[in-house]
Amino acid sequence: MSEPILALEGVHTDIAQYHILQGVDLQVPRGGVTMLLGRNGVGKTTTLRTIIGHWQARQGRILFDGQEITAIPTPARARAGIGFVPEDMGIFSDLTVEENMVLAAASGPLDPARLDWLFTVFPPLKTFWRSAAGTLSGGQKQMLSIARAMAEERRLYLIDEPTKGLAPAIISTMAGALRDLKKQGASILLVEQNFPVARALGDTVAVMEDGRITWTGEMAQLSADAALQERLMGLSLEAQR
Template structure:
């Protein structure tokens, strides 16, 4: 395991009267894919949003390359090289696909070679380049959401349930794109309910329940142990909030 690029130490986050994160400790190694798994309401989305500064940690440290970013505003965290693909996609429907992409490029004009790679893995984005993003199907909007995050090289990609509600063929396209990103040395923290997608992409796993990390280890260990999967992923059948 390489050195962690990101480390959360004792992170607590409250949303209104709810104590959602209750002492989260997790390390995200550089250049690898860490899966954040667990039942609905366990705190996975809250963890990503807290890292991004969209929700503020009440307590604890969030270290990016050793620098505590827990109190920084979201735009500063973005400029430090962190990109979030939100669960709701966050696409601007009235803007063209091109305009959505240009807005996402924080460091300057879009890189032509990187754009060619994006078009190769997500061909519909080239087809609809000049058209409003609202014309895209749900799967194509998810492609655009991922493309916006990866339009330039970032230190860390936070990706929240990219396969949710998508047809298997689209999920396969997303897996290929994320494998390409991983092969290029990207550091990714990925929330995903689709275990086959998690198994295909993940190097490491952190499993959440009730606002805490309850298991960490290698994806290969979890993938090879059905009893452990049942024990941990069976949590996904329970209810909850967050």
């Protein structure tokens, strides 16, 4: 098997006086979607923010494409090829959709072919290209947030609950865009509470509990075992259909 695109080895992260990540060991294979699942408050968002450098790991190592990135600043991690979509979207409301996208393409002008693809998977972005991002609906803002991370081709995408609170039609659009990204060979680490979406997109799974990874395996294995789902997450994927 090839070396994983991302590996966390015994990662501990503190936020103020709270010890959130308590020795996380995690591997993200190349060219697939790894779902990071678990109940609310177990450390999933903190894991993503530690990988991108918003929170600093107190102990352990983070390896990206075989190189240790544990101590380097967030901009350097982004330049290395990591895209991040935060749960709070992270868009600039006073800027237009176009300006948000231009800022996201740090390496230079937006690639026309990639922009055409983004317009195909997220049609509202083209419609509201000259509009202030703050005037978009919640679903449209989430589309813009994901599109910003996709403005340039990244080697790894970290995406935090992209379908949270969205209408079913918008969720379908989001899932289609992520499926397209997966087909392009992207490596994705995705936190998602919508289990049908997780099941449809995920190749591998890591389940968190109390700041640790407690189970890893194939999505097909988790999807086929209702008792395992109940034990790991307290609910069945089948119940979420």
